[in-house]
Amino acid sequence: MTRRPKNIEGPFLKKFNLISIPILLVAVLATFFLWWRWANQSVINHQPSAASSTFVIKKGESLSSVAFRLQKEGLIKSGAAFKILVVFEKLESQIQAGSFLLKPSLTPKEIAVFLTRGTTDIWLTFPEGWRKEEFARRLTSNLENFDQEGFLDLAKNHEGELFPDTYLIAKDASASAVFHLLQDNFQKKFDEDLTQIASQAGLSQKEVLILSSLVEREAKHDQDRAMVAGIFLKRLKADWPLQVDATMQYALANLRCSQTEDDCDWWLTPTATDKKIDSPYNTYKYKGLPPTPICNPGLASIEATVYPQNSDYWFYLSDASGRMYYAKTVEEHNKNISQYLTR
Known part of the structure; x- marks a missing residue:
């Protein structure tokens, strides 16, 4: 009967594994330690006079993106190590958006701490x-x-x-x-396309801005802006006075408030007496547009002015919540006033 040779490799491999695994772990740990030590040194050592560069963190930017860009811009050696450092130090939620003056002579930890409190913006x-x-x-x-x-x-x-x-x-x-x-x-924002569309409608940029500023102050909700703009344009074309309360507010504040006054109410509700003042912004007294915009409108109001909504309405009013009520005739408008403003 043939005798099987003894398996001498099995015990040898077991002994080798028992010895090699710890050695391998030590080697990995040593490699990681050396990498970590290298990665957490400043890019430029012992040069506090090194030139600063501006590093901007955008609002909502992720830690991964910040770390990658720091490495790309030569401010740290390793983005991966920086991420580990920030998470380990529990600084991730404290990093601010803004611009920072950073030097490559700073260590990654110094940079991480600086990003939590050193914004210049x-x-x-x-x-x-x-x-x-x-x-x-x-x-x-x-x-x-x-x-x-x-x-x-x-x-x-x-x-x-x-x-x-x-x-x-x-x-x-x-x-x-x-x-x-x-x-x-x-x-x-007010690009060539908007300028061209306004021009096709027979409006200059200044006229668009004036109308947009009225729309901004009079219509609180986006869905009403184009309708209100359309009413303004109809009144102008029909040679009606615009009769916009917001223009009166602008005129009154010009008279009552100094430019640098801290506690002035720039938008007081005008009274019946106020509507008689002699001002080029009094759109109850003078027809046409006021001389300048009365505020700084957003893009929605500008677009509503160059894309107005056509309607049969000539009148509008808004209640305290900003809800709009439209009317085709002065009789309907007066009824809306009685129903929604005098309650």
């Missing part, structure tokens, strides 16, 4: 329908040593062109820098 929102003075007031309240009068001087002839939006602005931004930021955004 601030996010500011300017709602649709604000006057230039309201823009100036918000800027003065939030920026360092902001030149309010300088901003108002720059914006003096540009009511309607300060585009309402959310902006990332340097805390020490100059009046000129902020003004041009708002203007540049306006130019992007």
